[in-house]
Each structure stands twice: as structure tokens, then as C-alpha cells.
Amino acid sequence: MSQKKPATKPASAPSRALADSLLRAGQVDEALRISKEVFTKAPSTENLEHRMGILTRAAEALLDANKPIQAITQEAELLKGSSLLIASDAAWIRTIAGWFARSGRIDEALAHVAPLQDPKDATRLTHLAVDQAVRQKSNSGVPTEHHAGLAAILTAIQNYDAGNDEKARESLQTIGLQSPFLEWKVLLRGLIAYANQDHTRAIENWDRLEASRLPGRLAAPLRLGIDAAYRSSLTDVATEDLQKRSERLMEGNFLKGLRLIQKNLGREGSLSTAFRDAGSFTVTLKRVAPDLFERLSQCFYHAIIHHGQPEDLARYRSTFGPPADDPMFDRLEAIVFEQERIFEAAHAHWQKYANWLAAHPPSWPREMADRARAIVWFRMAFNAHNATLHSNPLLNAFTFFLNNRKQPEKKELKPDVFSCLKHAIDLAPDWSEPSLRLMQSYFEAGQFDQAIQTAREQLDRTPDDLAMLKELGHAFSKRSEFEQAVPIWKKAVALQPLDQELRVHLSYSLLAEIRQKLAKGNPVELRTELAARLSLLQDEDRVDQHCLSATLALKAGAIDAATAIIEQALATPDQRLATAYRLAVDATLASLKPAMKTKANKRLKDAFAIEPTPRETAETLRAVYRFKIGGFKYRGEKSHEKQALALVARCLKTVCPPEEYRELGFLLQDWEYWKELQHLSNACCGLFPSEAVFPYLEASAMFNRKDRPHRVEARLSHARRLAQKLEPERKKSLMAQIEDLEKLVAMPFDEFEELDDFEDEFDEDYDDE
């Protein structure tokens, strides 16, 4: 026999569960109505208990929200004296009285409990009233005798929140042992200890709190984290409840989400998992910790640059929104293309980014936006400079060998280097670096007049720009325009009197300027001028100055004076050969009388006939080099240089300490006499087999003479082995040089090529990315 199924209860039918859910949803009035209906229809003990529970929870919620509870107290009054009550009527009376106390109606509360005649009730109700008063920061409903105590507690809270612990403690001093605010004093002392990492003292204080009172309840989630004994005394339900409160105190449980991201963000490869993890909690993170949200977004931004995929841009946008400083991702894409050495695309994106900045986005102050645009244009100049036909390094290398070791042609980007730098200068006229680079670029392109004009314009704007002064001084010196170079170097030295490099350049230019006038200038006037410049000359130029002075004296007919000066110069240690060389060249440059020239040449011939020491060789080569870079052309110049270079091999015949050969070796390296350096260092490897510097110098010469890399590396390994035995200072210095050369040997050719250009110091940011 089949049984009839009971009819399904309509969802809207009044029930205890419905009342509960309505209360949870915040519909207090509706929850109260339903629970009343349930109790009215079926006045059982269970329904009465439920009704009382609903009333209690509703009252708690309204009190927490500082809302009136009159409707609830009226309903609660009706339940008093019910025969259905399991517990005593007194408990319910005390509950209602508690609500009155908490709502600021302490007199009504006391009147309520008066029939019970229990003195503890008054204390309990006073505590409830003061707790509520602290929570609401209001003294309404608090007996007048407790107003001072409340004010002290509120001041202490204010100071504690502001981090003024001492002032907070001072306020708490006024709270005595009998005060109803004693619990608050203990709570605050515990909080101050907690904030100062003194957990022992925090626990000591909080241990004294009553669990049922508000201060005890407030301290509970913090105690959970630091007090093991307290934690173990709790039931599972209480622990879970406190755990939730603790997490709310942590401003959301975002630590877990961050840990998930940590697992995936650092990995090479797809960022999709990391984005998925971030998506699940970034909304909360943005709300509770906007600064961490911002930092996390930056982490992802740079992760895309390092190992992202194009689709990550959309993921980023949906997870974090468009980046405030790069809403269209043009900057990001430009940097990525730079990394891939696809300069044309990078150029296009940077241009878009500069245009975006030009539209003055609200978050960029105008002044900073203009400077940022200048920096971007400067970077574009760098890209334009380095753009090659084949952006792929492997393809470059392939083309390099295919084209019989010829470099691939440069592809000119638009806007070109000059336009980019001009843009940068227009946007930031006070910033000298673009002008400096523009000047260099013009100079490299052979457009000397534009180069000088650029430098002059920048110096008009920033007269004390030392870098520009140096560049201009070098430019004039390279073109042997010493008359122009001298005032520039003088100004640079005036700005930086202790800069030895500047003084060397000035000293050289001062002598070179006079030397240029040897042929046509008035020798007497020139000697006077030379004498006037003595204070500005360097000590190492003293012999050069003597030679010049002697030549001018000869030209002026002051033979005795000249002879004395020549003897003095020739007697200078290590200068015998160099002096003879200078005098011979100056005699030619000054167009001295044939007899004088012959005498000078004979003196040089005699000097060459004696085997030189390494230091004499070095000084002679220094003289040759200085005539060469000064642009002093004369008949027999090639022959002189050849003879001077031959001294390198000849000086090996004299027995000298290794330091002298080492000094000569480094000079040859500086002046890029690679063939002679290789010869010298190779021979010295045999003469001084334990000296680490010679295999290094040999490797340097071999590398620059395009010897095979494995052979260079073998010499460097040998040098490295020997360097291990050097004293720490020398070892450190030589090892640094060895390592630098090793890097160059291992470097692909296209990168090596760029080192010669202005990439070197152009933009450090590029390498950093």
C-alpha cells in the first residue's frame, strides 16, 4: 500500500529558519514579525526560545549599530513571566535590562532589575553602559560620576591610535582600581605592549580581562595569535570564530593569494597562471591595501617585459586596469622591442609614448612630462643610432660571415638621430647631454660647423657645463685648432682646477698653439708668450717647452741661450733621444737655417745610434705620438715614426728591470701600436716568464690584431694563472683588465662594434632593462 507524500511546504511560509535567514540578511523587522507569527501560531517552549533568541540577536545588532531598540524591548517585555520559560524569568529580565543599559538608559535598566534585589546587577549594568559609551564615543546615558573616566579612556584611545603611547599611558593613570573603565585601561595597556612587540606584557594584561565584557572580546582575536595557552583553552567553534575575526583584522586574507602568485610569477614561461591567481583576490587587495595592489601591478608589468607574451597585456588590463603611466602599453612594448633589438618597432612605440606624454596626462605634472619626453627622445636617438638592417644578432653574425666579414649596413630610422636629439634639446634646454651627443654625432658625421654651433649654443645656456667644455676642447684639439682649444681648456681648468686631465690638455694645447706658429710667428714674441704660459704647463711637458724655447731662440739668433737650453733638456733623465727628436722636428717646423737643421738631424742620428732603454723608447714614442695627434705634418715624419717604433725591438737588448718594459707596454697599448706591443710582450714573456702582465699585453695586442679568439684566450688564461701569485693590489688591478678583455673576446661582433660608438655611456637604462 502506497503512502501519500506530505505536501511541500511553501518557501514563504512562516518558519524559524526563515526568521533566522531574514535576520542574517539584515531584515530585522521582518525577522521579528515572522518569529512572532511562528510563536503565536504554535506557542511552544522551542518557539518561545527561538523568539527570545531572535529578539536578543536583533537587539545586539541594533545596539552595535547605535540604533534605537524600543520596538524590541516592547516585544521582549511581553514575554516576561511566560509559563513556557525554561530558564528563570530573572535571566530574561536581566537581558532586557542589559539592552537598556547599553542603549544609554541606565536608570530604566536599574529599575528593571530592582525587583531581583541582587547588588551585582547594578555593577554589571554599569559595565555594559560604560562599554557601550566607549564604543559609541559618547557619554549620553553614562552616570555623571563616570564622565571623567570615559574622557580619560577616549583620550587614551585617541593617543594610542596616533602612536603616542606615552600620552596614552598618562591618560590611563587617572583610571583607578574601582573604576568601571579598569577593563579598558587593561585592554589599552595590552594593546600598547602588542604594538611595541612586547607580547609577554600584552598577554599579562589581557589575561586579566573578563571574557564576557567588551574589552575582553576585543582583545580575543589578537590573543589568538600570540597566546598559546589562551588558544588551547578555546572550543573549536570559538577558535574558528576568532580566526575569522583575526583575518578581518588582517585587512582581508590576501597573504594566501600573494603566496599563490609567488609560486608562479617568478617562473620563466607563461604568466597565465599568475594572472589567474591574481585575478581572484586583487579586488579585495585594492580595497584593503591599495599600496600593495599598486606594487603588485608593477611586479606584473615588469614580469611581462622580462618573459611575457602579447596576450598578457589583455590579462594585465583585466586584472589591474590600464597602467596609469602607460595606458596603451607603448612604453612596455618599446622596451620589449629594444630587448629583442627590433629598433624600428621600438622607435615607433616610443614615439607614440612621447605623443601620449605630449597630451599632458593628468597624473604627469607638465614640467615632468616635458622632461620625460626629452628623455624618451634621447632614448630614441640611441635606437636610431643602433638600428641595423638585421636586428637579429644571429642573422647579423650570419650576414657578417657571408659578406666576407663586412659589417651589415645601418638602416636609418625616421626620425633620425639628429632629429631625436634636437627634439630632446627643445624639450629640455637645460639638460646638456642631448646637446653633447648631438655635437658628437655631427662631429662623427664630419659636420664640424654644426658640431661647434651645437656646443656653443649649449654653452650659452649652461656656461659652466664642464662636459661640454671638454668635448669642445677635444673637438678643437682633434682638428688641431689649438688657438680655439686653449680658451676652452682654460675655462675648464678654472672650473675644476684640481682636475689633472684638464690641466694636461691645457698644457699640451698651449705648447701646440705656439708650435703651430713656429714657421711664421715672431720668435721673440713667441718666446715671451711661452714664458708667460710657464705656470700653466705640466712638469712632464717641461722638456717639450725647453725644446720649443730652444728652437725659438735659434730662430731669433740667440745661439748661446739655445745651446744652454738644449744641454739642459738633453741632460734630463730618459729624455736624451726624445729631446733630440723634438729638436729635429721643431727645426723643420720652424724652417730654421739649413745649417741648424743639419745639426739637429745629426744630433738625432747620433741619438738613434745608441741602444735605447725602455724608458727612453717610451719618451721618444710619446714625443712622436704628440706630434702626430697635434697634426704636425713635416717632411720625414713617416721615417721618424718608423725609426722610433723600431726602438721597441732595440730596447730589448738593454738589460732593464721588468717595470720599465711594463710601462712601455702599457703606453704602446694606450697608443694602439699593436704590432710593436705584440713583439715587446712576446719577448718579455721569455725574458720575465713569471710576470703576468706580459701575457696579458700580448693577448691584448693579438686581440686587436684580430688573431683567433682561442689563441687570445690561451694567453689570457696564462696571464690569469700568473696573476694569482701577485700581491693583492696588483692582482686586483690586472685581473680586472684580464676580465674586461675576456668579455670583449667573448662578445658577439655587433655588440663589440657598438662599444666604439656612443652606446657605451649613452643610456644606462637600456642595459638595466
Added chain:
Amino acid sequence: MNDPYAILGLTQDATDAMIREAYLAMARQFTPENQPERFAAIRAAYEAIRDLDKRARHRLYEKGKTETIDAILEDAACRTLRRRPSLDSLFATLRPTV
């Protein structure tokens, strides 16, 4: 923390003078003798944003570049453990209000 503005306790719109003032005040408080690491961080922060050019470069190229998820996680954890919970935040952990 890598943000130079945060290290010096400044906002992004700080001027040269404000940055210098903040740097000098912090340098006096955390001297190289007493707190060398803290001073080094303060110095580095100052150098990163001391003039307009550096600030623009920082914003263009450096901002967030050295940020790591590890550092964020550490800060989040420290904030959780070491923060000074305000009374209002403690009240907010009580049962949800209606």
C-alpha cells in the same frame, strides 16, 4: 621597500626643496654611524629623485623595476603581524552589524 618617495615619506609631487628637506631631516635622524643600512637606503632614495631629471627617469624607467613579489609578501606579513590595530578596527571584527 624600494619606492624612494615612500622611503623619504614624500608624495610623488614633491619638489626639489621638499625632497632635500626630507632627506636632511632623515639623515639627521638615521646617521651613518648609528644606522648605516637605513642611512644608505635614505641616501639612495634621495639620489634617485633629487632633481627633475632623476624623478622623470625614475618614473619612466625605474619605478617598480626592482619590486618583487617576495618583498610585497614580506611587507604584507609584517603589516599583519606588527601593525597597530586601531580600536575601530577591533570593533569592526565583532559580529556583523545591521
